[in-house]
Amino acid sequence: SQTIHQWPATLVQPVGSPLSLECTVEGTSNPNLYWYRQAAGRGLQLLFYSVGIGQISSEVPQNLSASRPQDRQFILSSKKLLLSDSGFYLCAWRSTGGVAYEQYFGPGTRLTVT
């Protein structure tokens, strides 16, 4: 079965500090990978998605970036965090095999920028 991991689970960072969040998927090959952000009490905002190694589509211009160095690894980064970067960061995957388009989420990272 497929499993998606995210770490860390929680993170408190000062404004201006760098960020690196990691997501890995097990049990599937060549998945589509996604980063979302959910602000408190709000819906999901798609930040980036990737259909393959090194292929990143950016949905929202901001001070975040994403990379996919391996098939099942997706990294979200920032060089300098802003207060507005606080939120619940969710990684998700979708199989590219068959006809199912279902998307599954990891446990998330709760980021507080102080």
Add this chain to the structure above:
Amino acid sequence: QKEVEQNSGPLSVPEGAIASLNCTYSDRVSQSFFWYRQYSGKSPELIMSIYSNGDKEDGRFTAQLNKASQYVSLLIRDSQPSDSATYLCAVNTRNFNKFYFGSGTKLNVKP
């Protein structure tokens, strides 16, 4: 206009009742539709997917899709307090790689 719209609620129903959650979408060529449940502080959990017009049942959950009217709904029968959560509607549109989410409907099931 947002791609996916949901009533934010909260929707309150008594235990044992049917909860009805609705979602409308703007892109007429949307193909795939999903319902997620999100408990407070947790990540969304997929509970239903539907691709064709009509009803799809899974246990106490029924998803209903009407492409002509561009809405999708979720019925929860015999609602339980453990069903209290925020329910997110999601849609795949022209780009099957992208998912658009509604802002969610908060459901409260009262014992």
